[in-house]
Amino acid sequence: MFTHRPVVFVTIIFILGIVMESLFHVPAIWLMAGFGVSVILNRILTFWRMGATIFFVLAIGFLGAFDLMNWETMAQDHVLRASQSFYGRPVTVLGIISSDIQSRPLGRGQKTTFTIDIREVADSKASGKVLVVSFDPVDIRYGDEVLITGKLHRPFEYSSRGRLTYRSYLAQRKIYLMLTVKKGNVLFVRARERGNPVIAFALHCRQHLNKILEQYLSPSEAGLMQALITGERKDVPPHVREIFFRTGTVHILAVSGMNVAMVAWGVFLFLNLLPVSRFWQMILTMVLIAFYALMTGASAPVVRAAVMSMIFLLGFIVEREQDVVNSLFLAAFAILVFFPNQIFDVGFQLSFGSVLSILLVTPLILGPCGFSGLPENRILRGSVEAFAVSCAVMIGIGGLLVYYFQVMTPIALIANLPIIPLVGLATALGGGVLFFGMFMPFVGVFFAACLKVTINLLVLILYGFCQVPGGAFFIPSVSTEQIFTYYIILILVYVGACVFIRSRSQVWPGWQIGL
Numbered sequence: 001m002f003t004h005r006p007v008v009f010v011t012i013i014f015i016l017g018i019v020m021e022s023l024f025h026v027p028a029i030w031l032m033a034g035f036g037v038s039v040i041l042n043r044i045l046t047f048w049r050m051g052a053t054i055f056f057v058l059a060i061g062f063l064g065a066f067d068l069m070n071w072e073t074m075a076q077d078h079v080l081r082a083s084q085s086f087y088g089r090p091v092t093v094l095g096i097i098s099s100d101i102q103s104r105p106l107g108r109g110q111k112t113t114f115t116i117d118i119r120e121v122a123d124s125k126a127s128g129k130v131l132v133v134s135f136d137p138v139d140i141r142y143g144d145e146v147l148i149t150g151k152l153h154r155p156f157e158y159s160s161r162g163r164l165t166y167r168s169y170l171a172q173r174k175i176y177l178m179l180t181v182k183k184g185n186v187l188f189v190r191a192r193e194r195g196n197p198v199i200a201f202a203l204h205c206r207q208h209l210n211k212i213l214e215q216y217l218s219p220s221e222a223g224l225m226q227a228l229i230t231g232e233r234k235d236v237p238p239h240v241r242e243i244f245f246r247t248g249t250v251h252i253l254a255v256s257g258m259n260v261a262m263v264a265w266g267v268f269l270f271l272n273l274l275p276v277s278r279f280w281q282m283i284l285t286m287v288l289i290a291f292y293a294l295m296t297g298a299s300a301p302v303v304r305a306a307v308m309s310m311i312f313l314l315g316f317i318v319e320r321e322q323d324v325v326n327s328l329f330l331a332a333f334a335i336l337v338f339f340p341n342q343i344f345d346v347g348f349q350l351s352f353g354s355v356l357s358i359l360l361v362t363p364l365i366l367g368p369c370g371f372s373g374l375p376e377n378r379i380l381r382g383s384v385e386a387f388a389v390s391c392a393v394m395i396g397i398g399g400l401l402v403y404y405f406q407v408m409t410p411i412a413l414i415a416n417l418p419i420i421p422l423v424g425l426a427t428a429l430g431g432g433v434l435f436f437g438m439f440m441p442f443v444g445v446f447f448a449a450c451l452k453v454t455i456n457l458l459v460l461i462l463y464g465f466c467q468v469p470g471g472a473f474f475i476p477s478v479s480t481e482q483i484f485t486y487y488i489i490l491i492l493v494y495v496g497a498c499v500f501i502r503s504r505s506q507v508w509p510g511w512q513i514g515l
Contacts, residue, residue, distance in 0.1 A: 011329040011336075013057050017064025018340050028069055035062035068340040079118045079128040080176045083152050086122065092149045092186070093130065093179060094120040096194050097142055100203050102234055109183065110137050115175065116146065129174055131155065134181040142203050143195025147188040150181035163404050164346060172345050202295040206230050212437040213430070216448035221455050225430045228423065231255040231296030240459060246472045247465045248394075248401075248412025252423050256301035256351060257308075262427055263292050264309050282317050286310045300335065300348035304355070307331035325359055328352065346404050350397050357396025362388050364497045383417060390416045399486040402475050411471030418461055426454045 021031075038059035045051040074080065095116030103112045112134045118126045132148060140146060155167045155178050170176070181187055193200065209230050213222040223235030233253055244250040267288050271281040286309075293306035308327045315322040332352055335342055342348040365388045390413045402408055409415075432447035465471060 005323060005326045005329070007326045007333065008329045010060055011333040013060040014064035014067075014333060014336060015343055017061035017066075018068045018336065018343050020061065021065035021068045022344070026065060026069070028066070031062050031066040031069060035059055035066065038062060064336075064340065067337065071340050075127045077124075077126050079121055079126045079130060079152075082121065082124070082126065083177055086152050089151070090149050090185070091122050091152055092147065093118060093122075093152075094145070094147050094190075095130065097140060097144045097146060098129070098195065100142060100206070101140060104234070106135070109135055111135060112138055112140075114140070116148075116179075119145075121152075128176070130177050130179050131170060131175050132179045132181060134187060135183050136181065136185070136187065138187050140187075140189060141192075141200075143193050143200050144189050145191040145194045147186065147190055148179060148181055149186040150179045152177050152179055154178070172341060198291075199294065202291060206232065206295050209434055212434055212444075216433050216437060216444060217452065217455075221452060224455060224459075225426070225433075225451070227253045228255070228427055229259065229430050229434070231299065231302065243459070243462045243466050245407075246409065246411075247415040247419075247462050248409030248472070249415055249419050249462065251301075251350065251354070252419065254299065254301050254347070254351075255296045257305040257355070258420075258424060259296075259427060260289060260292065260302060260305035260309050262424070262431065264289055264313075266431065279317060282313045286313050300342060300345060301351040303335055304328075304331045304351050307334055325356075328355055328359070346400070349400055353397045353400060354393045357392045358389055360494065361392035361395055364494070365391055386417050386420070387413065390414075395490070399483045399490075402478055403480075403483045406475050406477060407472060408475055409472045411465050411468050415462070415465045415471075419458065422454060422458045422461070426451060426458060429454060 020026075038055045042052050042055040042059060045055065093116070095118045097114050098117045099115035101112060101114045103110055105111075112132075114132055116130055116132055118128050118130055120126055130152070132150070134148075134150075154176070155170050157165050157167050210222075210226050210232055213225050213229075216222075217225060219235065220237045220240065223233075223237060224240060226232040227236050231254075236253060241250070241253070244253055264285055267285045268281060271284060276284070289306050289309050293302045296302050308324075308331050311327045311330060312322055335348070366385075394410075394413060398408065429447050429451040433444050433451055435444075436447060437444035
């Protein structure tokens, strides 16, 4: 497997290096020395293949460890280092808004949250990111340079399900402090458009698309469609979010492979109508996929899908056959090089784990006859394939769900069967609402009417699955060692199954985009 899929081998060793550094915190000098010695010995021992391979592995591992150490290193002027002296009293902060602006009503006022890249704290140079929470209506946007007076403090430890907390969520994004701005405090815009123009344009497009959905749909319907298309999940009603969670279909609320595939298909179909060569069709499609990933927030699932899609299209350009597993690990490696801490992010783990399960486990579930042994009836065949995919994903990420959320949702095995096609239909209709809402509003009304029916049917079916006894049950906290044991056993069973079950099936490309 590793000789035919070298990217898999390199990525696994790189990940092990990251994990080892997180556990033992080896000093930088030792990591640099280890990497240098390993590279030198790898070049010297070219006559001894085993020895050269061992030192190549060590070099990649040291590189992963050094990458994480470098990512976690704080600058000397980081705001966290000086924050203790400001606790409990107002402080003035200068920074540039580096995120979208999130606003929602709160009582008689309004709560606004956004992230800033720090430039100064109390007239002293500083760096780092801070989450700002303001309780005054403000006219701000991405890229504004703002002067804010408020109180710095550590994020509140809001408990969520299982092991995930709000503080750990922010820490994954290198945000360790909040700045609370009470009513009447100063928030002054010193300059406009100081941010990245590409990101600013992407966020503007996102806001414009969200407004179109809000024009055609009710607030709850628009909130759900914004989550499915633009990655904006703050307006999904809590009761709707809960039924997605209890049916094991909450992954649908994250923009991922299905969305990227539909965007790529739509763009490519449109470009086919234009006098554009196939080469430039591929290039433009790749550019727009990257822009879509940026517009929707560049979360791990959408970045993974975008990178895999671009690798797939690039294969056509260079006329090389693609290996999907290699592409998956290449996407993981690309993300971890720039953000090594993502290996500890639950979204990253669930996204890559689910797709890897689809690719490796589904053929074994179908057995030696593979897809060729499935019924000829198209509907029945599709149902069997979908059930096999659901089983594979449940096996692959079931341990992670129990570990992070302390929940098991066996109902997901059948809930995904009708829900995923409905979500695909809703996404396509939502795309129609957005397209015709911009150019032919009267046609957009027709798509919106169809979309309303689809959304309500989707929620109704999910609510029905929620009523199934035993569909979801909560499990007491499990230890890291127990989950580690589960995956060791799973790997051993998989290796044994590969030996005894020589499956001839190849996963249908439609499933390779992930859930």
